[in-house]
Amino acid sequence: MRILFTVFPASSHVYPVVPLAWALQSAGHEVVVASPECVIDPNVIANIASAGLTAVSLGGKEELTASLAPLIAAAGRPSRGTAAIDPDDENAWCASRAMLVGLLNAYYPPESVSGGRxxxxxxxxxxxxxxxxxxxxxxxxxxxGAVAARTCGAAHARLLFGMDNVGLVRSKTRQELADPSSGLTEDPWMPWLGPVLERYGLDFTEETLVGQWTLDLNPARMSYLVDLPYVPVRRIPYNGGSRLPEWLHHRPERSRVVFTLGQSRRLIAGQPNGFPLREFFDSVSDLDLEIVATLNSDQLATMGTLPDNIRAFEYVPLNQILPTSSAIIHHGGAGTFGASVAFQVPQLVVPLPLWDEKVVAQYVRRRGAGLVADPAAIDVDSMRKDLLRLISEPSFQIGARSLYEDMLAAPAPKDVLPVLERLTAEHRG
Incomplete structure (x- = not known):
């Protein structure tokens, strides 16, 4: 078969694709990975190629960057809108829908943005x-990807990078459209989708938004209850390739803790200056721990001289450092969560409100695999106490093991290939 992957222009969206693409490629299938280019993450195409996959650039750097900029700025101000789903707020999906419609619109921007390109x-x-x-x-x-597949008669399916916010929002939108008391009389997705589909001679189908089926990298116990066809796939941690640093050749002499804010290197904490990095590092300076922190160049430049037990780097792949780590502090991103689960590391989650981070945090806490810090009221002393609990209390290691067993319950990428081959034969035009 020939398989085309299409990904959002961010490395954190490329990495979940790689293990399945490798499995397909190793089985003899032809694989290409296509992505637009965007200054938000200029390394996307290079990261696809460095993973040993064939990359296809879709261009669009100027217009896509211009279209996404206001949405990303709004996501950085939670009160102005976000694509996150809050499991404690039954109506949060409405704000998520508004953000998603705007995001999808970015792929086919109006003339004023595209400038004729x-x-x-x-x-x-x-x-x-x-x-x-x-x-x-x-x-x-x-x-x-769904539109392109329909124009050439290919089968098509979604590959989730995190929780299925789109599927949940679409399901609730359909319920609202079917309820006369809701006041929603027109499908809010159609102002963007209608003209685009018409341009290619296509009509609207639900599969245009949710695929003919969906490959789900999330643990079964964590997934939303949405009436769509899902195919479970085990998430295999991949964080890019790099040389193993010499200091990682040996196991640490004391307990190692990873501190990461994810690919974006930021954490929206409901505070003017975001996460209080320096205060936190000072609060743990007296602990018999090795803290490995991944910070961007701007953050590193403002840190000054760090405590002796803090190692700061711009990037260390999680699959290199987590096998020798006793705990991790992170923002709740699906990739970081998945890597932590794969290496059975207890987690302290400070959820970044962008997509599914709060869902991840609550799942970690509910399963006894870690603790959650409130991003809107960060207390470094409380975080210090939580970190010590993760290191010293055996129950968190037991919880981390249970999450790992959940992960193993899903089939590995190579074991899903017969299912993909069958579904492709059934749905290909």
Whole structure:
């Protein structure tokens, strides 16, 4: 088969794709990974290629960057809107829907934004018509994959990078449309989708938003209860390739803790200056621990001289450092969560409110695999106490083991290939 992956232009969306793409490639299938380019993460195409996969650039750097900028700025101000789903707020999906519609609209921007340049979707459709994939696997934030698949007769499915916020929001939207008392009389997705589909001679189907089926990397106990066809796949941690640092050749002499804010290197904490990095590092300076912190160059430049037990780096792949770590402090991103689970590391989660971080945090706490700090009221002394609990209380290691067993219950990428081959044969046009 020929398989085309389409991903959102961020490395954190590329990494979940890689293990399945490797499995397909190793089984003899032809695989390419396509992504637009965006200054928000200029390394996307290079990261695809460095993983040993064939990368296809869809261009669109200027117009996509301009279209996404206001949405990303709004996500940085939770009161102004976010694509996150708050499990404690039954109505949070409404704000998420508004953000998602705006995000999807970015792939086919109006003339005022595109400046006459070809939208990303046109480039992808042209490539798909020429390359003729049998199957298109698309990122929920790159729904252009569904449109491209329909124009060339390919089967298509979503590959989730995190929780299925799009599926949940679409399910609730359909319920609202079916309820006369809701006041919603027109489908809010259609102002963007209608004209785009019409341009390619297509009508609207639900599969345009949610795929013919969905590959789900989330543990079964964590997934939303949405009436869609899901195929479980085990999340295999991949964080990019790099040389193993010499200091990681040996096991640490004292307990090692990883501190990471994810690919974005930021944490929205409801505070003017975000996470109080320096205060936290000072609060743990007297502990018999080795803290390995990944910080960007700006953060490193403002830290000054760090305590002796803090190692600060711009980047260390989690799959290199977590096997020798006793705990991790992180922002709740799906990739970081998945890597922590794979190496059975107890977690202290300070959830960043962008996508599914609060869901991840609550799941970790509920399963006894870690603790949660309130991002809107960070107390470094409380975080210090929580960290010591993770290191000293055996129950958190037991909880981390239970999450690992949940992960093993899902089939590995290679074991899913017969299912993909069968579904592709059934759905290919």
């Amino acid at each position: 070809r939208p990303v979707l046109d480039t992808l459709v042209e490539f798909a018509r020429d390359w003729r994939p049998d199957l298109v696997l698309w990122d929920p934030l790159a729904p252009t």
